[in-house]
Amino acid sequence: DIQMTQSPSTLSASVGDRVTITCRASQSISSWLAWYQQKPGKAPKLLIYQASSLETGVPSRFSGSGSGTEFTLTISSLQPDDFATYHCQQYDSYSLTFGGGTKVEIK
Amino acid sequence: QVQLQESGPGLVKPSETLSLTCTVSGGSISSNYWSWIRQPPGKGLEWIGYIYYSGSAKYNPSLKSRVAMSVDTSKNLFSLKLSSVTATDTAVYYCARGQGVATTPFQHWGHGTLVTVSS
Numbered sequence: 598d599i600q601m602t603q604s605p606s607t608l609s610a611s612v613g614d615r616v617t618i619t620c621r622a623s624q625s626i627s628s629w630l631a632w633y634q635q636k637p638g639k640a641p642k643l644l645i646y647q648a649s650s651l652e653t654g655v656p657s658r659f660s661g662s663g664s665g666t667e668f669t670l671t672i673s674s675l676q677p678d679d680f681a682t683y684h685c686q687q688y689d690s691y692s693l694t695f696g697g698g699t700k701v702e703i704k
Numbered sequence: 705q706v707q708l709q710e711s712g713p714g715l716v717k718p719s720e721t722l723s724l725t726c727t728v729s730g731g732s733i734s735s736n737y738w739s740w741i742r743q744p745p746g747k748g749l750e751w752i753g754y755i756y757y758s759g760s761a762k763y764n765p766s767l768k769s770r771v772a773m774s775v776d777t778s779k780n781l782f783s784l785k786l787s788s789v790t791a792t793d794t795a796v797y798y799c800a801r802g803q804g805v806a807t808t809p810f811q812h813w814g815h816g817t818l819v820t821v822s823s
Contacts, residue, residue: 598765631809640798640813641749652811684749688807691762693739695749 599623599687603696609704616672618699620685625665629689632661632670635682635698644683645670675701706731708799708814716793716821722786726799726814733757733780737806740773740784742795743816750795754806755782762806789821 600623610616620630628648633641643652645661648668658673672679680703685696712724726738740752753763755773763771767786775782786793796816802808 629807633810640800640816641810642813643809643811646803646809686749686809688802688809691807692765693751693807695751697748 598692599626599690599694601685601687601694601696603683603685603699605699606697607700607702609702610675611704612675612677614675614704616675616679616701618670618683618685618701620663620668620670620696622666622668622687622689626687626689628664629687630661630663630668631686631688632659633684633686634679635684641684672701706801706812708801708812710797710799710814710817712817712819714818714820716789716819717823718790718821719788722784722789722793722819722821724784724797724799724817724819725781726783727779727781728801729780733775733777733782736801736804737808738775738782739800739802739810741798741800741810743798744792744795752784752786752797756806791821793819794821795819 602621604619630648632645635641649661660671682698682700684698707729709727716722734757737754739754755761761773770787772785798816799814800810801812
């Protein structure tokens with residue numbers, strides 16, 4: 598299986614901050630990476646697919662970059678609605694795997 | 705807009721079989737791949753497996769010996785069975801659909817259902 602490692606596991610930030618979350622794959626996954634946002638008690642919501650493509654309806658303050666084994670999710674200006682947990686997922690392999698999640702907390 | 709709804713017992717005894725169903729509305733179950741994903745309390749997401757509408761399936765290697773999925777196209781639903789459960793199988797179970805291929809991100813999710821394994 599391809600292992601996905603996210604960092605940090607928790608991030609404290611303020612409204613308006615620029616936030617970056619990293620996801621590393623144990624082997625190259627080309628650009629087959631997705632990012633999700635999850636709020637307590639809710640299902641994950643797809644934000645970005647193919648590393649940098651924004652899902653329809655997702656605000657443009659979210660962006661993704663990277664290829665191969667290292668990827669980042671950036672929130673350009675953190676909004677109150679963005680405090681949540683973020684997950685990455687690789688879909689290069691037929692055995693799909695997720696990162697451990699990054700919780701973005703209010704500082 | 706496709707909608708997914710999980711259903712099944714919220715409590716299962718250790719060593720028994722967990723059984724869940726996902727009912728699809730707003731679209732046909734045909735011509736797509738349908739997955740189960742779970743999330744233990746306070747932990748990350750784990751893909752359990754997917755089934756194609758034709759019935760072919762692929763499972764997470766770590767769960768493969770205990771998992772079986774099936775599909776009922778006449779009722780527009782698919783199902784999950786996980787045998788010999790233990791407390792470590794306690795989780796919120798989600799059904800989900802991606803972009804029409806086997807390896808995919810997931811655009812559509814059910815609300816999730818908490819299954820607790822306890823005697």
